[in-house]
Amino acid sequence: MTEKIKQGLKTQFMGKKIFFFKDTHSTNDIAKELASKGAEAGTIVISEKQSNGRGRLGRRWLSPEGGLWFSIILKPRIKPNEVFKLTFLTAVVVVRTLRKKFKLNAQIKWPNDILINGKKVCGVLSEIITNLSGRINFVIIGIGINANIDLNSFPERLRFSITSIRSELKKEIDREDFLCTLLIELENYYLLLTDGGFDLILEEWKDLNCVLDAYVEVESLDRTIKGQAVDIAKDGALLIKLENGSVNRVISGDVILKRFYKIRLKAESEKIS
Numbered sequence: 001m002t003e004k005i006k007q008g009l010k011t012q013f014m015g016k017k018i019f020f021f022k023d024t025h026s027t028n029d030i031a032k033e034l035a036s037k038g039a040e041a042g043t044i045v046i047s048e049k050q051s052n053g054r055g056r057l058g059r060r061w062l063s064p065e066g067g068l069w070f071s072i073i074l075k076p077r078i079k080p081n082e083v084f085k086l087t088f089l090t091a092v093v094v095v096r097t098l099r100k101k102f103k104l105n106a107q108i109k110w111p112n113d114i115l116i117n118g119k120k121v122c123g124v125l126s127e128i129i130t131n132l133s134g135r136i137n138f139v140i141i142g143i144g145i146n147a148n149i150d151l152n153s154f155p156e157r158l159r160f161s162i163t164s165i166r167s168e169l170k171k172e173i174d175r176e177d178f179l180c181t182l183l184i185e186l187e188n189y190y191l192l193l194t195d196g197g198f199d200l201i202l203e204e205w206k207d208l209n210c211v212l213d214a215y216v217e218v219e220s221l222d223r224t225i226k227g228q229a230v231d232i233a234k235d236g237a238l239l240i241k242l243e244n245g246s247v248n249r250v251i252s253g254d255v256i257l258k259r260f261y262k263i264r265l266k267a268e269s270e271k272i273s
């Protein structure tokens, strides 16, 4: 796999070093270890399977054979509270690539889910390691893509909410070719970001997302907020307009899109008046 990827990669630094595993616990953990031992920015860790794949909010990330489970080491000169920019950038690149290569109806769901026809196909887990003065030493961007996965290998309860590229296209994809395209685009977007181009990336994120304007329920650890998603704040928080007109910031949580919420609200207000 590694050789084929290297041949297809025409990048300055992304993927110049690739560590490939048949099976490991978590590529994010391996990438962290490598980075703390001095691995260069752009180093990639890929595994065919993960026994302890990690998702957002401490969740397990199922990583059977056939997926694309990989992590990238980056050393950006940004502040810890700007790391969301890398997550947004990654989501934009994954969606662009899915659309361009396979004409799939891919969209971003805040903060870091990639959906196809409303079902999750990819997640991004960005983790940072800071030094004693709170500056970023490195960032690990972990990307999990359900590429050539047979959905039957996932528990039944998940099958209504997740999908794979193979299941959408009804055929297997060339994972190496897909990964090369992704990494080339990731490098281009990363260079744009380091060149001060985040506003452009955010504009594109907004074009590709399915949350803004929608009526949503956001479940975070301690509360559930219901309202209309109206914007993204400067720090990546989702802004939700509540029924009483006030705007709430959400910095982490799960968004549930409420297709019928607007209609219900309208019906309820008609009942009252």
Ligand code: BTN
Binding pocket: 025, 026, 027, 028, 029, 050, 052, 053, 054, 055, 056, 057, 059, 061, 063, 068, 069, 070, 071, 112, 113, 122, 123, 124, 125, 142, 143, 144, 145
């Ligand atoms: C999410 O919760 O949506 C984020 C999932 C991120 C999974 C990827 S798979 C490669 C990398 N290694 C991990 O343990 N997690 C990330």
